[in-house]
Amino acid sequence: LNVVVLISGTGSNLRALLEAIDDAERTGTPMGARVVAIGADTPEANLALATERGIPTFVVRPRDYENRAAWGDALLQEVQRFTPDLTILSGFMRLVPPAFVEALAPALLNTHPAFLPEFPGAHAVRDAMAAGATQTGATIMIVDNGVDTGPIIEQQRIPIHPEDTEATLHERIKVVERDLLIRTVQGIANGTINLKEIAA
Numbered sequence: 001l002n003v004v005v006l007i008s009g010t011g012s013n014l015r016a017l018l019e020a021i022d023d024a025e026r027t028g029t030p031m032g033a034r035v036v037a038i039g040a041d042t043p044e045a046n047l048a049l050a051t052e053r054g055i056p057t058f059v060v061r062p063r064d065y066e067n068r069a070a071w072g073d074a075l076l077q078e079v080q081r082f083t084p085d086l087t088i089l090s091g092f093m094r095l096v097p098p099a100f101v102e103a104l105a106p107a108l109l110n111t112h113p114a115f116l117p118e119f120p121g122a123h124a125v126r127d128a129m130a131a132g133a134t135q136t137g138a139t140i141m142i143v144d145n146g147v148d149t150g151p152i153i154e155q156q157r158i159p160i161h162p163e164d165t166e167a168t169l170h171e172r173i174k175v176v177e178r179d180l181l182i183r184t185v186q187g188i189a190n191g192t193i194n195l196k197e198i199a200a
């Protein structure tokens with residue numbers, strides 16, 4: 001399973017996936033997945049994760065294009081250069097245009113730090129706390145043309161502790177997100193997760 005991952009920031013979930021793939025290789029039970037390229041919407045993203053492993057990278061900045069559709073087409077071209085079986089938005093803080101979704105879904109996933117359909121959008125952790133929620137979660141979904149509205153593949157509930165800050169809660173959510181992401185890639189690679197069926 002050839003995988004392209006898109007990030008915008010620290011990429012800690014991506015790092016966990018890369019390490020899980022390495023560990024599986026080392027222990028003689030390969031995951032059957034390989035990250036063949038890592039892309040970003042900003043040069044600020046932690047692309048060192050790729051260079052330190054000899055994985056090709058690309059950066060496609062929205063501001064270098066006259067509109068979102070043109071940016072999306074350029075991003076799609078870069079992704080398709082690597083003919084991925086699966087593309088993952090992992091902390092990729094941009095909405096991808098319909099043509100991008102059309103070309104790649106259902107083999108196009110996103111990770112989200114809430115128990116969807118609760119708290120969609122870019123401030124999910126903050127919104128859960130502001131709502132006074134006692135629990136939130138993490139979700140892996142197939143990307144569609146809505147904001148975090150795609151078919152859900154895996155999700156898990158996470159309690160919110162009274163002493164939590166946005167940062168402590170988000171870190172605990174990421175621990176679960178990583179586990180769900182790794183399990184999802186494993187399931188797609190070994191055929192136990194069928195994206196077409198989930199998207200149907």
Ligand SMILES: N[C@@H]1O[C@H](COP(=O)(O)O)[C@@H](O)[C@H]1O
Pocket residue numbers: 007008009010011012013014090091092111112113174177
């Ligand atoms: N959109 C959200 O932003 C966070 C990115 O974390 P990282 O993988 O860049 O550390 C993740 O929680 C992701 O769901």
